[in-house]
Amino acid sequence: MGLLKQPGQFLVGFALETDNELRHAREKMKKKNFDFIILNSLQDKGAGFLGDNNKITIIGKDNKPTGFELKSKQQTALDIIQYLDNLLP
Numbered sequence: 001m002g003l004l005k006q007p008g009q010f011l012v013g014f015a016l017e018t019d020n021e022l023r024h025a026r027e028k029m030k031k032k033n034f035d036f037i038i039l040n041s042l043q044d045k046g047a048g049f050l051g052d053n054n055k056i057t058i059i060g061k062d063n064k065p066t067g068f069e070l071k072s073k074q075q076t077a078l079d080i081i082q083y084l085d086n087l088l089p
Contacts, residue, residue: 002033016040044070
């Protein structure tokens with residue numbers, strides 16, 4: 001998708017990293033030409049695919065990470081939508 005991205009398109013990717021989380025997520029964002037990447041962390045008990053909660057960090061092109069607390073996956077999805085909605089024109 002990143003190679004085919006057209007002007008006006010906005011790409012958001014996801015990364016699940018187990019070590020050097022921020023560095024690997026930033027590398028993936030750059031490699032895949034994403035505008036933002038959502039880093040899923042497994043560092044907290046109950047976070048990830050097997051539980052009902054998640055903990056994320058959103059990283060933008062400015063490489064500034066914005067972290068969110070551990071919370072339900074439903075609330076995490078709302079956080080992502082609200083965060084990105086505030087950035088779109």
